[in-house]
Amino acid sequence: MAVKTSGWRGSEELWLEAAYQLLIEQGVEAVKVMPLAKRVGLSRTSFYGHFDSREALLAALIARWQDKNTGNMVARTRAFAETIAEAVLNLFDCWLQPGLFDAQLDFAIRNWALGDPALRAVLESTDQDRIAAIRAMFERFGYAPAEAEVRAFTVYYTQIGYVSMMVVEPPELRLPRMPYYVQTFTGTAASDSELARFVSRHGMTLQDLRPDQG
Missing domain, CATH: 1.10.10 (Arc Repressor Mutant, subunit A)
Known part of the structure; x- marks a missing residue:
């Protein structure tokens, strides 16, 4: 209070x-x-x-959503990576750290846009900006534009499905799936060193990722 x-x-x-x-x-x-x-x-x-008004407050909420969710997503697609697998793992940080990407806020904005044509237009443009950033990430690692676009759709629409369905998975459940997502999204496997760096950012070890191999 x-x-x-x-x-x-x-x-x-x-x-x-x-x-x-x-x-x-x-x-x-x-x-x-x-x-x-x-x-x-x-x-x-x-x-x-x-x-000045309720409308000004609502505009500030939209700006907060754009700055946090879209800003961090785009930044993660541009983060240093030696391989496309590592680049995708960088992006996955957004799905695991609410400080980078607020899924509840994204869901609320999407619901709000259903009844607000102006916001719907902003949302559609924002989605395209996010997809473009992911597509550019794939192109940076040699994927042809058409393939990079489809892979970007696959990555992004999968995550927005998580948001729209309000799927909540604890890290110990979701993290072990990440190597398979990398393989699916990129056609390549992440190395042990790449996975180790990734899970360490989320308080786990490579052994935690593969408990059946202990």
């Missing part, structure tokens, strides 16, 4: 975080000034010290 002091109107981030929580919990229709004010323990007037 917010600690109120005389004249304190909260911060822009406080209001934005409260709006984010309402969005993922109840959908965009719940993101209104009075419920937000009640949630943060401040007056309705305090909201307008940070945002």
Whole structure:
């Protein structure tokens, strides 16, 4: 609960975080000034010290989604990798670290876009930007443009399927599947050293990945 002091109107981030929580919990229709004010323990007037309108707040939520989810996805496709398998594992970090890619926020934005044509257009453009980044990653490792595009579709649509179906898998279940996903998406296998570096970023070892080989 917010600690109120005389004249304190909260911060822009406080209001934005409260709006984010309402969005993922109840959908965009719940993101209104009075419920937000009640949630943060401040007056309705305090909201307008940070945002001109509800629409400005909604625009900030969309910007947060674009900056975090799309920005991090694109960055991971451009991260250093010696092979396409390693590049795909770099991208997989997004699916395992909510700090890089917020699946709940992506789901909420997609639901919101169903009833908002303007946001739908933004979402469609954003999806194309993400696919283009993955396609460029494959092309960087010598895949022909047509093949790179189909492989990019396969990678991206698989993950968006996880998001849309609200699939939640613990790391100990999902991580052992990653080598098979790499093989499926790229046509090549990740090396032991590549897999070891990957799982170490997620608090596991290569042995954890292959418990049946112990």
